[in-house]
Amino acid sequence: MSMEWNDYFVNELKRRFMEKYAGKPLERVFPVRETKKCYLIEERERIKLELPDIEKVRWNLLSSLSLVPGVGPRTEMKLKERGYSTLKDLMKHPRFESEASRILRLLEERRIHEIVEYIGRRFKMSHPLILHCAAFHDLDKFLVVDIETLGLFSCPIILIGTGEFRGNEFIIKQYFARNLREEESIIWMFLDAVREKEALITFNGRRFDVPFIQGRLQHYGIEEKFELPNYDVYLFSRSLVAGVPDHRLQTLERYLLGIKREDDVPSALIPDFYRYYLKTGKAALVIPIIKHNALDVITTARLFGMLLKTIRE
Secondary structure (H helix, E strand, C coil), rough: HHHHHHHHHHHHHHHHHHHCCCCCHHHHCCCEECCCCEEEEEEECCCCCCCCCCHHHHHHHHHHHCCCCCCEEEEHHHHHHCCCCCHHHHHCCCCCCHHHHHHHHHHHCCHHHHHHHHHHHHCCCCCCHHHHHHHCCCCHHHEEEEECCCCCCCCCEEEEEEEEEEEEECCCCCCECCCCHHHHHHHHHHHHHHHHHHEECCCCCCCCCCHHHHHHHHCCCCCCCCCCCCEEEHHHHHHHHCCCCCCCCHHHHHHCCCCCCCCCCHHHHHHHHHHHHHHHHCCCHHHHHHHHHHHHHHHHHHHHHHHHHHHHH
């Protein structure tokens, strides 16, 4: 792609958005609730998500002897031939007793974050056993998270999108900073939301969204931590989804959900579009950012549901 063509594309996209949303304030486009701290936008979708059977998941974990360091596939087969069928059986093994006991204690105490991290260190964070662990949470204890920023790490966050399940309804809440002074406010509102949850669902959030938020907490001297299991759809898709050109969110959205976005703002242009809003006060170029973020939250939730279906079958 030439620089001239790229500049033409950017300018044409801006022109279309300026024309489409000319003179429209955010309040006329979204169900905005204005707070003293920021804008809160709340919408609803219909998403049905079914978690794996918890007893089946517990058995899968208990029978995975290779969770214990030193137990590879061949050793696991030999142990099972000798009658060591589960981690509980390994409590009687002189070599593996200690580590098997540790894993069992984590399961008994439902320390799911530690279990997830343990499996990730033992295998990798995309391992299906981690996805199975979603069964340990109630559906309304998940929080889908996606952020929009003014650039890479150390830049401000301008929008935090969240999604939560209430029965068959999916509630999308977006915390939008009308100026950079409101960044700390949207972070505090996000922390209020995440305190009520047990697990996160993200797309590439282990590498980007969560570390980015933690970096901004440090920037503001906020000592609060949110150490929750993070079910990263991007990582699971790389292990479980084949036959797609790549594993980017919108590629999976197109191939797996049959959705092709129209008039979407590319993530790389979000900082430029938001700065235009700061400079002019006109919402024409920030409306697409909010729409883009809401779609990312919805797609992440739907893809998570599809991935869960693959491990139930």
